[in-house]
Amino acid sequence: MRILLVSLLVTLSALPTHLAAAIPFWDRLPDFTLSLQGDPQLQQKLTTELNELRKNSSVLESYEEPADIAHYERGNLEKLLRAQGYYDATVYESVADNQISYKVTPGPQYHIKSLDIEMPSGLRAGFSGLPIHMGNPLIASKVLEGSEKITQYLNENACLLNVDVSYQATVIHREAAARLEYRVAPSPEVHIGEVRIEGASSIEADYLLDKVKVKPGDCFRRTQLDAAQLRLLRTNLVANVNTEVSEPYNGLVDVTFVIQERNHRTITLGVGYTSDEGAGISAAWEHRNAFHRGEKIEVESKLNEVKQTLEGKLTIPRFFHDKQRLTGSIALEGEDVDSYSSESLTFSALVSRKISTHRTLSGGIELKFSEVDEKVEGAVDEDDPDENYTLLAFPLGFKLNTTDKPLDARRGATSALEVKPYIDLRNTNTTFIKNTLQLTAYKTASEWRYQPTLALRLRAGAIIGESNLELPADERFYAGGGGSVRGYGYQELGPRLVEIDDDGEESLSDAIGGRGLSEISLEGRFRFTDTWGGVIFFDGGNAYEDPSPKFSDLFWGAGFGVRYITSFAPIRMDIAFPLDRREDIDDRYQVYVSLGQAF
Template sequence: MRFLIYILFTGFPLLYLQWAQAIPFFDRLPRFELRVEGDRQLQDWLREQLEAQRNSSSVLQSYRDPRDVARYERGTLGKLLRSRGYYNARVRDYVSSGGIDYLVAPGPQTLITSIELEMPQRYREGIGNLPLSPGDPLDAGKVLEGVKVIEKYLGAHACLLDIDVSYQATLIRGEARARLVYRVAPSPEVRLGEVRIEGLTSVNPDFLRGKLQLEPGDCFSRRKLNAAQLRLLRTNLISSANSRVSAPYEGTVDVVFVVVERRHRTVRLGVGYTSDEGAGVTAGWEHRNIFGRGEKVEVESKANPVQQSLQGQLLMPRFFRDRQSFSASAELSSEDRDAYQADAFTLGATVSRKLSKHRTVSVGGELKFSQVQEQGEATEDFSLLSLPLGFKLDTTDNLLDARRGATAALEVRPYADLGQSSTNFVKNTLALTGYITGNNLKFEPTLALRIKAGVISGIDTLDVPADERFYAGGGGSVRGYAYQSLGPRRLIPPASPGGEPTLSDPIGGRALSEISLEGRFRFTDTWSGVLFLDGGNAYEDPPPRFGSSLFWGTGVGVRYITSFAPLRLDIAFPLEKRDDLDDDFQVYVSLGQAF
């Protein structure tokens, strides 16, 4: 069993390549060999560029005759060589039944003899170092990078109405030399006059004007206008924003932002299914501009055979600070699990603050009144006050369908029971995810990894309310095992002398370990597939363990990719099936990736 898991982890990339090569159109293009006379580094770079083009070019995939492929790729090699300054290069191709051989004679590389900047002297002196200097090769990428350097400097230090930077390279072919000239087109220098917003119907105008961060008299900058438009869109209240600049007058220009408001109300209906919980429905309503400054009110209900809830939430962005938000919520919930039955009413509030683009901290308070009954035990009443502290690092590119980046989320949540002084404990959870995608490979495979650990400290396991303990198993944990089916169980004595003792339903634990590995493959723009391996367990006592005590499940899934989030269908199988406890497989249908 452990050997199988090792093979799944270490052999996954090799298995993918073998499967891919077995697909008919994977190797439809003829094999190629490339040789560059006297320059191994250039040879390796050209080979990488050709391989990347073969993985992404639909034109190449449509060719059937190897001679057409060779003609197309010979043109590509010529363009690549010129982009590196090889203007006298020769490319020859030899087509045979074994593939295509390319022989490249690069010739001399064109070098830059001089670089001139045609622009006002006061700008020229502050630009600093360009990516090219006299004596360097005439590299097209670095030439364009020089344009961006000049544009960036002028955008930050000049008040030009228009910034137009161009370049001209004059080749001296017989000497393999070139003169490079950067030019800035003449444009008047202006400052901001009146700044207005048009098109608003319900959003508070003063609130949006504060988002512009533009004041009369400021130095005019197209970059600042673009940044202001982006801030308007990020309020989630505006569907489109465009700026209109007047003709200059007396050294100033007026700017009008023409906006279109989004629809602020949304009704949502959804369905889902899991083998362990059955079919479920969700319904929700939200208003994203309840007070005219982007405040959101959301009401959502969920119902399936084992869980029902009704929740209301108020979210106030830019709470006293631009990068700070406040949320308050109230929830009624009822659960009928194998491990326990619980009815609860919860009130909570949280303040979150973005420390940077990727880092967020939060602090809050929550009061939860609950009635909890474990199987075979009397009902207990709890009045739990908790003060959650959180930190999150998020560099992913998409919240519901990440393809690159990573997250790290840590929450420390102290609990105190207002009615029972002995029920005081601290619940800690840490979740890590990572994503990497091979954009240049067939099916753009994404390797996704999730690791989660949790610890409850301060009291014994059975003194922690059953609905606050850790459980493992289910669609968001270890697929292939029923929801909350993994973890410690109590031994129930036999009902009569000589009988066999039995195990109780899961009782939960004070430690949790989970790990998931997914390979995601995008077949088309709307369909993708997934192979996954999940492992996890809950433990009666800390610390969490990531060794032989984990239970493992594996399976496959399909995703239908919508404009909002993927629709998910997974079928999972337990690799360590327990007699009379586990089914042969589990099915999960929901919205969004598993993690």
């Protein structure tokens, strides 16, 4: 079954468009052939681009007769040919037996006879040149690249009030040639005068001014203003930003950012269900501007049959540095699983700093008071039954994140490493270090039907410093469940003790957790419409008494699910089956309903 599932996943993910078109429901448009003598590359390019136009054209949906479709597509082919420099091309179409045939005679490809740039001489001196030259074919995309390069150069090197670049191509049919000229419209060079914020009522204006990073005396650049608007929107405090630029005076212009504040308070409610943890509810409240400078207060509670949490969190941005933030939290948690029950109170403070666009370092302190009751006989030393802990930890972390969306990533990757040294203040001889590493990767073939996404997750963990049963039960590693190995019960994978009943019969205890962890997940995600999608997945994992994580002796699960895609995050509904089912331990299947992708 494992081989069959992996084969199906790879086949669906790798299915190209031209094979998918053979499926009866795939496409209702008539097939076409395109013949062009003497230039197989141009023939292939036209065929590919016509197929792309078929996929994305809403106009074709209104045509029913093949002759009308052929007439419309002939016009598209003529435009495509002109875009490649073929201004004398002819296209003939014919229809027979619901099949369209296009015969193309491209004629000569026009080349650039002369090329000029109208630009102030002081700016022209530093311009490195165009991506298109005299003698090159007159290809529309290359002409546009030239316009974009001039615009980019002026935005980066000039202080022009307005950057307006246009071009004119004059075609000379008798010579199969063209004259190409780029023109930069005249505009004064100016610098920034005053910078103002208007429309802020509960946000301190100087906080927003620090965000825009536009200062009096700066060279005036529209791209800098666009970046400032984006930074204001990313504060999550602003719903809309408009930029007003004054008339020039004495070589200066004043800039005013007119903002519209968002509602800074949000209440959310959620429900979910998993067959191993039962039904659950969540509620959260947040204030994103508690002290008028972007400080965020969050209060969240989650309840299900296994775990109950209540957490309050305060986040202070720009903590002693623009790219640094402080997050303080207090959390109450109760957990009751087959092998143990626990109650804990945790205080923590964490400072995180962005060291680049995608990289973040973090470090902090955590104090956890917990009471743990192990239910498995033999898991606690009879001479030392006390399972109250006062754990002081110093978490250190590194995260790399290049994904496009946090709750429904379609491209990019993440890597997250946490090293967390612990000391038990009740018993200073108890020290250990908990290390975890998680890697994810996402790749989407957006040009294929159903836009398949291949998603991969790897997770490993190791605890060093103490023997397995000397560790608090709620700090050991467990595998199994909706966020781990689907198909197996919550924390049902890991080391077990041998128990002997009154009749001398041996049996395995519930999972007691371990010092090593290994998990791997592979998903194929598909989008059938804008709001509905599906997924097939394959998970493996286990926890080990030995702290060295390894990808052997894994338990495997597989399944499928549907996704209802909302503007915020997908709602997932999965059913998973244990492929290494253990009699009297594992159920035949598990069901998961929650918000967001599994990873």
